[in-house]
Amino acid sequence: MTITQLQYVLAVAEHRNFTLAAEKSFVTQPTLSMQVQKLEDELDILIFDRSKKPISITDVGQKIVAQAKNIVAEAERIKDIVDQDKGFIGGDYVLGIIPTVMPTLLPMFLNTFIIKYPKVNLIIKEQSTQSLIKNILDGHLDAGIAATPLEIEFIKERPLYYEPFMGYVPNNHRLAPKEELDTEDLDVSDILLLQDGHCFRDGVINLCQAPANLRDEKFQIESGSFETLVSLADEGMGMTLLPYLNTLEIDTHKRELLKPFVKPTPAREISLIYHKSELKIQITEALKEVISGIVRGAIAFQDVKIISPISKN
Amino acid sequence: MTITQLQYVLAVAEHRNFTLAAEKSFVTQPTLSMQVQKLEDELDILIFDRSKKPISITDVGQKIVAQAKNIVAEAERIKDIVDQDKGFIGGDYVLGIIPTVMPTLLPMFLNTFIIKYPKVNLIIKEQSTQSLIKNILDGHLDAGIAATPLEIEFIKERPLYYEPFMGYVPNNHRLAPKEELDTEDLDVSDILLLQDGHCFRDGVINLCQAPANLRDEKFQIESGSFETLVSLADEGMGMTLLPYLNTLEIDTHKRELLKPFVKPTPAREISLIYHKSELKIQITEALKEVISGIVRGAIAFQDVKIISPISKN
DNA sequence: TTTTTTAATAGATTTTGACTATTATTGTGA
DNA sequence: TCACAATAATAGTCAAAATCTATTAAAAAA
Numbered sequence: 001m002t003i004t005q006l007q008y009v010l011a012v013a014e015h016r017n018f019t020l021a022a023e024k025s026f027v028t029q030p031t032l033s034m035q036v037q038k039l040e041d042e043l044d045i046l047i048f049d050r051s052k053k054p055i056s057i058t059d060v061g062q063k064i065v066a067q068a069k070n071i072v073a074e075a076e077r078i079k080d081i082v083d084q085d086k087g088f089i090g091g092d093y094v095l096g097i098i099p100t101v102m103p104t105l106l107p108m109f110l111n112t113f114i115i116k117y118p119k120v121n122l123i124i125k126e127q128s129t130q131s132l133i134k135n136i137l138d139g140h141l142d143a144g145i146a147a148t149p150l151e152i153e154f155i156k157e158r159p160l161y162y163e164p165f166m167g168y169v170p171n172n173h174r175l176a177p178k179e180e181l182d183t184e185d186l187d188v189s190d191i192l193l194l195q196d197g198h199c200f201r202d203g204v205i206n207l208c209q210a211p212a213n214l215r216d217e218k219f220q221i222e223s224g225s226f227e228t229l230v231s232l233a234d235e236g237m238g239m240t241l242l243p244y245l246n247t248l249e250i251d252t253h254k255r256e257l258l259k260p261f262v263k264p265t266p267a268r269e270i271s272l273i274y275h276k277s278e279l280k281i282q283i284t285e286a287l288k289e290v291i292s293g294i295v296r297g298a299i300a301f302q303d304v305k306i307i308s309p310i311s312k313n
Numbered sequence: 314m315t316i317t318q319l320q321y322v323l324a325v326a327e328h329r330n331f332t333l334a335a336e337k338s339f340v341t342q343p344t345l346s347m348q349v350q351k352l353e354d355e356l357d358i359l360i361f362d363r364s365k366k367p368i369s370i371t372d373v374g375q376k377i378v379a380q381a382k383n384i385v386a387e388a389e390r391i392k393d394i395v396d397q398d399k400g401f402i403g404g405d406y407v408l409g410i411i412p413t414v415m416p417t418l419l420p421m422f423l424n425t426f427i428i429k430y431p432k433v434n435l436i437i438k439e440q441s442t443q444s445l446i447k448n449i450l451d452g453h454l455d456a457g458i459a460a461t462p463l464e465i466e467f468i469k470e471r472p473l474y475y476e477p478f479m480g481y482v483p484n485n486h487r488l489a490p491k492e493e494l495d496t497e498d499l500d501v502s503d504i505l506l507l508q509d510g511h512c513f514r515d516g517v518i519n520l521c522q523a524p525a526n527l528r529d530e531k532f533q534i535e536s537g538s539f540e541t542l543v544s545l546a547d548e549g550m551g552m553t554l555l556p557y558l559n560t561l562e563i564d565t566h567k568r569e570l571l572k573p574f575v576k577p578t579p580a581r582e583i584s585l586i587y588h589k590s591e592l593k594i595q596i597t598e599a600l601k602e603v604i605s606g607i608v609r610g611a612i613a614f615q616d617v618k619i620i621s622p623i624s625k626n
Numbered sequence: 627t628t629t630t631t632t633a634a635t636a637g638a639t640t641t642t643g644a645c646t647a648t649t650a651t652t653g654t655g656a
Numbered sequence: 657t658c659a660c661a662a663t664a665a666t667a668g669t670c671a672a673a674a675t676c677t678a679t680t681a682a683a684a685a686a
Contacts, residue, residue: 001388002315004643018664031644033664038642043395050664053652060398067394071387075314078380082356085373317674331633344675346633351673363633366683 003075005039006068008032009047013065016054073139077279084282090119093283096127096135096144099224100200101270104245105145105291108298113290120283129199129309136275143274143284145291147199147309150273157271158288161295162304164267165207166247167259168230169239180262183207192229192240195222199309200268204241207266207307230254243268244299267304316388318352319381321345322360326378327451329367386452390592397595403432406596409440409448409457412537413513414583417558418458418604421611426603433596442512442622449588456587456597458604460512460622463586470584471601474608475617477580478520479560480572481543482552493575496520505542505553508535512622513581517554520579520620543567556581557612580617 011021011032022032040047047061057065083090097106106124114122127135132144133152148157167181175185188208194201201222223229229240230250244267247258272288274281324334324345335345353360360374370378396403410419419437427435440448445457446465461470480494488498501521507514514535536542542553543563557580560571585601587594 001391002317004315017662019662027643028645029664030646030666034666035643037665043391045395045398051652053663055664060395063394063398064391067387067391071384071391074380074384074387078314078356078377078384081376081380082358082373085358085376332631340674341676342633343635343677347635348674350634364683366632368633 001039001042002035003072005035006072008035009039009065009068010072012036012048012055013057013061013068016056018055069139073277073279077277080279080281088119089117089282089286090121091280091283092121092123093142093280093287094123094125094140095287096125096132096141096146098129098132098144098146098199099126100194100198100226100243100246101145101147102126104243104248105270105295109291109294112294113287116290117283117286120286128197130197132273136273139275139279142280143272143287145270146273147203147268148271148273149269149306149308150310152273154276155273156276156278157273159269159271160288160291161270161299162267162306163270163299164244164265164304165204165261165307166242166244167239167261168233168242168247168250168257169259170233170236170257172236173239175239175259178259181259182262183209183266190238192232192238193222194226194229195224198224200243202311203268203307203309205311206309207241233257263303264305265303266307268309269306314352314355315348316385318348319385321348322352322378322381323385325349325361325368326370326374326381329369331368382452386590386592390590393592393594401432402430402595402599403434404593404596405434405436406455406593406600407436407438407453408600409438409445409454409459411442411445411457411459411512412439413507413511413539413556413559414458414460415439417556417561418583418608422604422607425607426600429603430596430599433599441510443510445586449586452588452592455593456585456600458583459586460516460581461584461586462582462619462621463623467589468586469589469591470586472582472584473601473604474583474612475580475619476583476612477557477578477617478517478574478620479555479557480552480574481546481555481560481563481567481570482572483546483549483570485549486552488552488572491572494572495575496522496579503551505545505551506535507539507542508537511537513556515624516581516620516622518624519622520554546570576616577618578616579620581622582619 008021008025008027011025012018015021015024018033018036019029022029025032036047043064045060046058047064049056049058049061110122110124114120125141127144129146129150132141132146133150133155135141136144136155137152145160148159150157167175169175169178169181173190175181178185186208188205191204191208193204223232226240226242226246230242232238233240234254242258250258272284272291274284278284321334321338321340324338325331328334328337331346331349332342335342338345349360356377358373359371360377362369362371362374415437423435423437427433438454440457442459442463445454445459446463446468448454449457449468450465458473461472463470480488482488482491482494486503488494491498499521501518504517504521506517536545539553539555539559543555545551546553547567555571563571585597585604587597591597
């Protein structure tokens with residue numbers, strides 16, 4: 001049994017296809033097939049059932065795959081130990097970011113980070129919180145940036161900053177006269193929401209203390225971008241809520257439509273999340289330090305009330 | 314990096330000697346040396362400091378060795394998973410037993426076990442509790458039989474039976490007239506003890522609620538076998554305490570000198586102990602079942618009071 | 627210093643891992 | 657149902673590797 005064989009098994013288990021698994025492992029299909037067979041011979045069991053297509057994993061196979069994941073992950077950590085000892089910060093690092101954070105946060109830290117840690121090859125992927133969690137758990141992401149608390153087993157959360165909700169209230173809106181918004185005043189039926197799947201949407205719904213199921217509302221206009229929501233609000237379709245960082249880029253003449261909340265300001269908690277096994281922890285720490293350092297200057301709110309990003313149904 | 318390389322590193326780390334490590338790994342010294350070097354080259358660090366003899370392990374090396382232990386242990390468990398799936402109970406199994414249990418318990422279960430599980434190659438080693446713990450922790454023993462509770466981190470305890478203490482009181486002794494012994498009556502100064510290192514000795518001392526440090530007693534006669542203690546008692550050197558199973562083989566005419574304790578009878582708890590990682594758990598379970606089944610018939614005491622086998626200093 | 631112990635190096639041999647080319651099998655769509 | 661596409665297994669070859677024996681180098685012990 002070799003680590004390579006276990007890696008091949010993992011690739012096949014993941015793609016359910018020897019040819020594709022071989023490609024992803026950068027070897028030819030026969031090479032991978034033979035190594036998997038060799039392991040199966042050595043253990044004298046079948047890991048994969050090839051009698052049907054797509055191939056399936058046998059019962060023992062499932063257990064072996066689970067254990068192989070352990071072993072391969074633990075083996076990768078050897079490299080990590082050495083890097084840490086050398087003080088080396090480098091290599092590929094795949095970071096997932098939720099869409100509502102991506103455009104505002106990424107430009108703030110990206111340049112600083114790649115200058116400070118030139119040997120890290122940072123690969124950024126925009127993904128929903130759900131994908132983020134899945135990919136962190138199965139090792140396809142080294143870390144993610146998402147709204148928290150999520151409280152997922154095996155995932156650690158390290159808060160980066162607290163970002164208040166801001167109201168964008170057009171002049172014709174009933175709340176327009178108010179200087180500051182109060183949670184009590186909100187009515188989810190006249191608030192423009194992001195599309196389903198965005199955790200900021202769920203945050204807003206939680207903030208309004210409304211039932212998550214809005215199917216039976218009189219009208220529904222939902223978009224994937226805050227820009228659209230602001231435009232729709234300008235058209236008199238209702239008000240909307242924005243994360244603080246997104247309000248910084250709004251045109252000066254529309255600025256007056258922005259209204260803060262009364263304290264304690266409802267806010268979302270944005271955290272760096274990563275697998276509790278702490279692979280590549282030095283890079284994760286470096287990333288956290290860079291982002292924290294930058295954000296500390298940009299957002300310094302106290303007296304916030306964290307709104308859960310999780311849909312209640 | 315291969316599992317083999319990691320195993321070689323572990324062998325060197327354990328023996329602090331490449332030649333010996335190679336022997337234990339059943340390869341030649343250059344083979345092992347080269348593989349270790351190859352790993353060091355790949356990681357671009359030194360695991361071992363060969364500038365002095367005996368060789369020492371570098372700081373990074375320590376961490377790598379620790380991680381390598383993980384990996385190798387996890388890798389071995391793959392074989393385990395397969396065996397479990399096949400319902401196969403076999404292979405080498407190294408069991409350590411404390412000296413005061415060995416001669417009485419081993420004959421009771423050994424034959425039954427090797428007949429029931431002919432594919433298991435049971436290797437029995439007589440060792441003190443301290444060695445048992447050490448060897449279970451570093452993987453040289455698959456399990457041990459010892460007096461408990463020990464409450465050691467990473468070690469699981471599965472009680473097998475409770476074995477009462479019995480008094481062996483010669484006729485000239487002050488306690489000879491009594492039918493049943495009471496803990497209160499005991500005086501550690503006239504009780505013949507096993508040598509230092511035996512946990513039964515510590516149990517007796519705890520039972521007498523005496524300080525563990527007995528250096529300043531007027532006389533000390535200590536032996537490694539209960540036979541000697543009984544002979545000494547017969548010579549009028551004092552009384553002694555025996556585990557119940559050891560009293561079964563005493564000559565009929567000396568039987569009358571044996572005295573039980575009043576209930577709750579002080580007893581030692583004998584357990585199967587093993588690493589919590591549960592390697593070879595199927596064999597461990599099989600062993601536990603065989604021993605429990607046999608002992609259930611031989612020792613059926615209720616109302617016992619467990620005496621700690623641990624010295625208090 | 628000489629001897630012994632122990633690790634590294636050199637060179638030969640075997641084993642293994644990977645490749646290309648091809649065959650066998652399953653699944654799908656005409 | 658048959659042919660074609662997709663996919664895995666097999667065969668044969670080659671290069672890389674792991675291992676071996678023999679020897680050298682270096683450190684520790686006598």
